[in-house]
Amino acid sequence: MRLRTPFPPWTSRGVVSALTLAAVVILNGAVTACGGSTEATGSPGIPPEAMADAIHHVLESDRTVYARHVVNRLQDEEGVIAASEQWEDDRALPLPAQMFRMSAQLTAEKTDRVSYALLSPWPINSRNAPRTEAEEAGLESVAADPSKPFYGTETLGDTEYFTAVYADIAVSPACVTCHNAHADSPRDDFELGDTMGGVVVRIALD
Amino acid sequence: MRSPRPTVLWLLFTLAACAWLGWSLARPRAAVFLPGPSSDGHHQIEAACHLCHTPFAGVAQEACLDCHAEELERAGDSHAAAVFSDPRNAADLAKLDVRLCVTCHMEHQPEITAAMGLTLPRDFCVHCHADIADERPTHMDFAPATCASGGCHNFHDNRNLHQDFLARHGAGGAATFEGSLPTGEAWIAVDLGERAPLSAVDADSPGNAAPELAEAWASSAHAASGIACSDCHGGGADWSDRPRRDVCASCHEAESTGFLAGRHGMRLAADLEPMSPADARLPMRPEAASRTLDCGACHEPHGVDVRVAAVDACLECHADDHSTAYAESPHADAWQAELSGEAAPGSGASCASCHLPRTETRLGGAPRIVVQHNQNDNLRPNEKMLRDVCMNCHSLAFSLDALADRELIRRNFRGQPARHVESVDMVPSLADGP
Numbered sequence: 001m002r003l004r005t006p007f008p009p010w011t012s013r014g015v016v017s018a019l020t021l022a023a024v025v026i027l028n029g030a031v032t033a034c035g036g037s038t039e040a041t042g043s044p045g046i047p048p049e050a051m052a053d054a055i056h057h058v059l060e061s062d063r064t065v066y067a068r069h070v071v072n073r074l075q076d077e078e079g080v081i082a083a084s085e086q087w088e089d090d091r092a093l094p095l096p097a098q099m100f101r102m103s104a105q106l107t108a109e110k111t112d113r114v115s116y117a118l119l120s121p122w123p124i125n126s127r128n129a130p131r132t133e134a135e136e137a138g139l140e141s142v143a144a145d146p147s148k149p150f151y152g153t154e155t156l157g158d159t160e161y162f163t164a165v166y167a168d169i170a171v172s173p174a175c176v177t178c179h180n181a182h183a184d185s186p187r188d189d190f191e192l193g194d195t196m197g198g199v200v201v202r203i204a205l206d
Numbered sequence: 207m208r209s210p211r212p213t214v215l216w217l218l219f220t221l222a223a224c225a226w227l228g229w230s231l232a233r234p235r236a237a238v239f240l241p242g243p244s245s246d247g248h249h250q251i252e253a254a255c256h257l258c259h260t261p262f263a264g265v266a267q268e269a270c271l272d273c274h275a276e277e278l279e280r281a282g283d284s285h286a287a288a289v290f291s292d293p294r295n296a297a298d299l300a301k302l303d304v305r306l307c308v309t310c311h312m313e314h315q316p317e318i319t320a321a322m323g324l325t326l327p328r329d330f331c332v333h334c335h336a337d338i339a340d341e342r343p344t345h346m347d348f349a350p351a352t353c354a355s356g357g358c359h360n361f362h363d364n365r366n367l368h369q370d371f372l373a374r375h376g377a378g379g380a381a382t383f384e385g386s387l388p389t390g391e392a393w394i395a396v397d398l399g400e401r402a403p404l405s406a407v408d409a410d411s412p413g414n415a416a417p418e419l420a421e422a423w424a425s426s427a428h429a430a431s432g433i434a435c436s437d438c439h440g441g442g443a444d445w446s447d448r449p450r451r452d453v454c455a456s457c458h459e460a461e462s463t464g465f466l467a468g469r470h471g472m473r474l475a476a477d478l479e480p481m482s483p484a485d486a487r488l489p490m491r492p493e494a495a496s497r498t499l500d501c502g503a504c505h506e507p508h509g510v511d512v513r514v515a516a517v518d519a520c521l522e523c524h525a526d527d528h529s530t531a532y533a534e535s536p537h538a539d540a541w542q543a544e545l546s547g548e549a550a551p552g553s554g555a556s557c558a559s560c561h562l563p564r565t566e567t568r569l570g571g572a573p574r575i576v577v578q579h580n581q582n583d584n585l586r587p588n589e590k591m592l593r594d595v596c597m598n599c600h601s602l603a604f605s606l607d608a609l610a611d612r613e614l615i616r617r618n619f620r621g622q623p624a625r626h627v628e629s630v631d632m633v634p635s636l637a638d639g640p
Contacts, residue, residue, distance in 0.1 A: 085370065086370050086371075088282070089371070104292070105286065105288040105289060106288070108288040108289075108291040108292060109288045109291070112291060112293075115291070115292045115293060115294075117292055117294065126341050131294050131295075131297070132294055135294065156293040156294065156296040156297075157293060157296035157299070157300070159293065159296075161293060183369070183373075184369070200294075202292075202293055202294075204293075
């Protein structure tokens, strides 16, 4: 049987589910507007760049809220509960990056029109290294200029995607400390403000 | 008189054959349509084609998930379908579409079916992990076919094998120590309200009931909890000599759910006749062949002595080497010492200690004991039992070695492991020393 945390559900899976639900509602509505409503409304639709930017705003905001008002508050300020990579074993909060990946997985269960991932040229898990040409070019681009997103298109399988990459900046000491100390991290010299990787957003075009 | 034309005979034969096949298909046991023997995991339900097959649509993924989704989620599935739905995995999926169960687990193909129903060559990991030695030089000399065979990795469930777990539990320590398994009465989810304990004079069974049954009930946990005869058998005109399984499940819901998910109850879960030792693929005692499996097969319904269900009930049917070797095993010695009061509660190990373990869970913030009645829940792969069972009394390294030694398992762990699982030695923090 799964061990249950003694803390209310909003502290872990509940938060992930709620944030994911909000994101999916927004994404689904926006993607519909982006792709198919021209005839009904006369609207020209949303350019994929604007769509990807909007999705990224939601993702970034959700993660910031979770990091600031759940993890940072409960772990660092009030000392109520720790955050841990092994959050189930430790009956702890998932790390913000884990929350992000879990919500990406839940979204993948709901739609194949939009996907997102947190990648890095220096990943702790090698599966999160760039794997496509667009991912490689995008991560290189945002590392060189974090203020400017990378946009491109690519065909994966038999589907064409609009792919956007946004810089993922080390905004908290916890990000830097964890990545520098992790046994599987290929880098141990991250500093606050460094670009640690990128958020990749994909939108199916056909 | 002219003989019937060949065409008429052919039509009659065809009609007869169709009628017979149609009649066979409508029967609960449509074995005539089996294209070949099913895997060990599915042979009990192989005659209920509809459980897996959708007419004219093959085997739907949902049919697999109907039975296995909850277990996969609980396992934190390392290769969950949703992970691979991200289009960045398209190149890998073109080689091996791991989103579909049938990619790796085909049925009715015994000639290529390995343990856990795997029907791919055992080196299938190499399709996506061919460059693993670049990332982990310690893996340089390992053959791809050994990834999942050496106690190191599982495709789905790596909760007890991942690097952090090994690092936390793998360093040093005695192979065996004075630990104990969870003890205590199983938790009943149903609120029975305030009930006074009952005694023999409170038995509200019909007058012709056998007195020894009432006597057994009077000394049981049921009587101590205020459960009267009529609570299970029904009162007055509703009295039933043999209460249905639903009656047990009305209080023991978690146990019933586990039972129906395992090899003992999966037929009942599929609305088929109950499993019988006569139909088992494992060796069973001939005298048990005609028995059928429901709650009462292991639990004497009036005495309800769970110690009987923990060993004796198992060995009344099971006759494989592992089972018959139990009596001479160190686990059995410890169990007898516990039963006699010479050793502390939880220090012994019965069959149920490992295969139907008491697990501590937290419901509503309070610790609870739940007995897992799915005997297959922590098997296949057997590393699933490390955390809840083995590591209560043995080190992680010793447990991994023991569970990887098939001959030691056959002897029911009498002796020392002859195998060594190297994964613990490879964890960086352990290899480098403290």
